[in-house]
Amino acid sequence: MSYSKKNYSLTLTDIITLIVLGLFPVWKIFNINADFPVFVFVLPIVIYIVEEIALNKKTLKQIISEGGKKFMGLLLILVIPGFIYLFISKADNNFMTLSFVGPKEHVIPDFSFVNQNNEIITNDDYRGNIYVANFFFTTCPTICPIMTYNMRIVQQRLSVYPNIKFLSHSIDPINDSPERLLDYANEMRANLMNWNFVTGEKESIYDIAKEYFVNAVEDSLAPGGFFHSEYFVLVDKEGKIRSGIDKEGNIVGVYDGTKDTDIKDLINDVKVLMAEYKRPKKDEK
Template identity: 40%
Template sequence: MLQFFSKYKFFGIVLLVLSVVIIFSIYQVLVPKKTLKIYQPSDVNASLVDSTLQYKKKYHSIGDFSLINQNGETITQEYYKDKIYIADFFFTTCVTICPVMTDHMVQIQKELKDKQDILLLSHTVTPEIDTVAQLKRYAVKKGVDDSKWNLVTGDKKQIYDLARKSYLAAKDVPYNEYDLVHTENFVLVDKKRRIRGFYDGTKPETIEQLLEDIKILEKEE
């Protein structure tokens, strides 16, 4: 009997390995991979979407831009080409939601410090106050990694159009020079400049969800 088992031991091991491989393959086929939704303007609360885009159901992406970061460098969409990134809107003199949001961005920066293809982008909504020098002081104070995170200023209308027409992150109201975008939204953008998620930047639990969603998105890309 022992001689019989010894003779067929190799075949038994091979059969076991093949069985495991087959079961795993079937599992992979039957269990769908997690993917993130691709958001279109029609998926978002109409109050957050420019009226010209409210019924758009496909092909939405972040528009081109040209802004200046905390180091006086021009930052365009090319800087984020083939990158995943998280965008938000803030201002350095804000004493309500912005400090909490910035602290959460710092947390995200720390969690993703070794991920070279994942970046951060924060737009000031008071560019008349948040000059390059002011953004630099704020960046140093908060521990911003210049290679990872751009704080940008520039033309106010361009920034507000980005918030409303590209990122779908702020209430759609007619633009005027006294306008103030004040939104808690963090927006997750993929390598094709598509919106893949919205997160309340003031809540720790949604930051954890954002980090988990980034892992899913990385597997998609």
């Protein structure tokens, strides 16, 4: 009895397919702080078509008819799961809702500050927008650069969405002039189209921090002479603080601006809040 041996060789399409199939679990295992790029599911099919046209001089019609099994196999293995993933990820947001932090009637009070362009910034500039707020100072030697970097990540990840803004309050108004805030924003490569770095009267800044349920005070014992919370606060279009819940069902309240996991949760919760506004509102009694 004799056995025939077949030589198997991996094509570029096969290699890309294996990479794509392996990429998704890696994305989830390492909890990468970004949406999975669904377009990669169609990449092997595109490469397969290019290979057949460039190397084998086939037309698209020939590729579909002669290589039907492989073409359909790639379609079933990659494209359909990609659309299922996309549908599920969007559907999750459409059926979720965020909790109110503090009393439901609590609203961020009126404020008036000066931004990096020496312009007056008030509630009116944020009314009708979802926004993320935090507190910092430009000479902060510890957590502020990390927080600002992560705020920039949030901004970039949500750049395709309308009606989202960002607001960073300096807790050192003596040193953080509008000119210094602009320099700092540029140093941190912040996109100032929808992000204001503001300063104002010291007491006004500290008082508004309390309304966000975070800390901001002078402290000679703290690094840089100030103490402030590392939190990002999510505010809805009505000026109310919102957040998701943790695995135990507790309201998160705020998001740690120094932790990648919290940043990912914040990005997702902003999307949930946006989806919430798209749903028909029930009449409240």
